[in-house]
Amino acid sequence: MRRPGRRGIAAVTLVTALTVALGVTAATAAPAPPSWDDVEQARGDVQATQLAIARIEDAARAAEQTYLEAARSAVLLGEEYHLAELALEQAEAAAGRLEQRRDAALDRAAESGARAAQLAAQLARSGSGDLTTALLTGDADDADDLLYRLGAMSSVGARSQAVMARAMQDKNTAEALTAQAELALAERERLAAEAADSLAEAITAADRAEQRLTAQQTMMGELAAQLASLTGRSEQLERDYLAGLGGDEPAPGIPAPGSPAPGGPAPSPSAPPSGPAPSPSSPPPAPGPSPSIPPPSPSPSPSTPPAPNPPSVPSPNAGAVATAISFARAQVGEPYQFGGRGPNVWDCSGLTMQAYAAAGVAIGGHSATRQYSTAAQRDRLVPYAQAQPGDLIFYSTGGATSGSKYHVTLYIGGGQMIEAPYPGKTVRIVAVRSYDRVPYVARPTP
Template sequence: MTALVLALGVTSTTAATAAPTAPSWDDVQSAKGDVEATQIAVSRILESVGAMNAELDQVRIAALVAGEQYQQSTLELARVEEAMATAERRRDAALERADASGRQAAQLAAQLARAGSGDLTMALIVSGDDADDLLYRLGTMSALSTRTDAVLTRALQDRNVAAALSDQAGVARDAHEKVTAEAEVVFAEAGELAAQAEQRAAEQQVLLGELSAKLAELTGRSAALERAYLDSLENEPPAPGPSPSPSSPGAPGPGAPSPSPSSPAPSPSASSPSQPSPSPSAPAPSPSGSGTPPPSAPPPTSGPQPNAAAVATAIAFARAQVGEPYQFGAAGPSAWDCSGLTMMAYSAAGLAIGGHGSSAQYTRAASRGLLVPYSQVQPGDLIFYSTGGSTTASKYHVALYIGGGQMIEAPYPGKPVRIVPVRSYDRVGLVARPSG
């Protein structure tokens, strides 16, 4: 529960921080025609978008962390269920053995009672011709006593073992009930965070539409072009230092109309080169924040080599799901979470990669020697994300690398399965090669 509590704490702290205020429509109208005022208004819009993205990112990560914790709790629940089933099977087998040995001991005791009835010593003295028969009976009784002692001893041992295994089965059942209750709590909390993230994402879409219109009014470009630019900022991690250059959206992108005299675009900043928005006809992919993109042709490696057929099948399966919704805990057929998508993609290729859970998939790859450095990433590899990119921390997200610096992912609540550039923020330095 610690990770979930921390995630919730981060969300609360972020939500409590006042975000920069975007300019009103009156501010926008007043800024038109004044280059400096336009720059300031644009800067305020970009700052508010950056703050909004950072806040939403925290909510989404909290939801992903909670979802991964739930997946881990389900794996623990499955382990406890198997332990409980094993304990109950052993208990039932021991009870059957104890019952059988008890019945055998009772039968032999009855035979002994019948064979030893009467005073055998007196019978030997007064008998004559029947002495041999009585000696035989005495010998039989002695043999029966020895056998009965052994059977009784075994019956007692079987009964003691059955009692001990019954106690163990009870402990296993108690553990199962405890883990089940904990899993239900985690499921409820993770579901609540996922719903919160989805609601925040929907609210953000509305705000981005309004801010795009304001940017279009300031720059003289289309609202669609400005919306594409603002959408492209979504996956950028919060950057330390000064806010984005006010001139970022000011330089017309390819095919963009020139600003009108009455609505001048801000001039490029001397200290920060402009970042033109993508054109509507050829929108640029969202920035990955990765600094140096993954190699298009990775250098030779001595690590495990991928199975081309399995990789092709997994990627084709994942591609076929693009556009389908994210759903917490889902593994198809028409909704997905991150590890559900990668699990089923490789299941389509006949490979088990560790079950439903990012950490479980990473752990399985590690145990089989299938981890390689990200610098050697190849199509079909699994890319993982954790807090700070730690290799030891729980992995809250996993995606499928498809080459060219891109990956397929079921990203988070409110966003469907998609193909995006690989992000470096929180990315783990090792990738898994399930088909190696």
């Protein structure tokens, strides 16, 4: 067992550094862990040991919560960027279509204007006045007036009137489409600026989450060493135990301090998470727990809620599901990165999008919200209790079906899912979490 030695000052320095780095004010400062002097003095005193252990656990929970708050902000801002990017893409497409219509209208206006000029020349030669010169040299208002007068002249026949009317119509259409195209371009520029701002905010939030995770891991190493000194168990076992404190359940198979050390009677396993019936092809449980992200603030971006009574959805396509799950499994252990869509980095919707793209199935693009709304539009939402391997599980504030979805995962059966969780973590297989889970899953394949 490692002796603490003179490490009280180091522990205090570490806590101070974390407080500053994580932006915790004095009024909201995380619980301070015991110093090494406190740990040394508690040894041999059961009550003092229990109090020291409680302080260590509180500090570990607080450090985990600080990280998860940053992760929550990162995933929410990441989804806002994906939605801003989608709005920009739609605006660019709309602007492009208007520009094409404008250009075509300008071409038609030029052609009909040329025909009108030819008619004016013919009329001038027949003694109706030098209208051609006026049309070619006058300003816009003069041209409009002359075209109107030409159309009203009793000497102009039905065919001539049609030529003049078409010229006026084409000219007005070209002007209207030009104005609309200018508005569309301005909207595109506005959305481009918004998307750039959202991207910068999301990147900053992701960096902040990774910094807080690094600080948390440093603290966890110190706390695990203190806990091991008090319990006589290994530092790795205590690190695993502390890591499980922030999750939905304690880490399976890791007893709490005061329980028998390794080699003693094994604790009873925790109950499995509630969820759909296990699948025969379900993978073995993941080795550790999955901390859930605290609820993010609602996003203004809407999505299509499911019908109160979703229509009957066919069973998933077994071949496409197998391909998608196989693809996602192959990415386990690869790092999370905001905006990641492969080949070696991922965010949540990038992983699900590419997993089904490998099976030739489009599920709505690089956005959890968009993937949910796409399934709703296709009548492919299924109550969670009927989920089957290959379905997509969504998370939103309070599990709401409306509003944005800040997380999406791939269900693989047996109460397990594959996810790219949040900054600082890697793609992993974990138990399905119930907190903030949307009551419907999406079935991408018919």
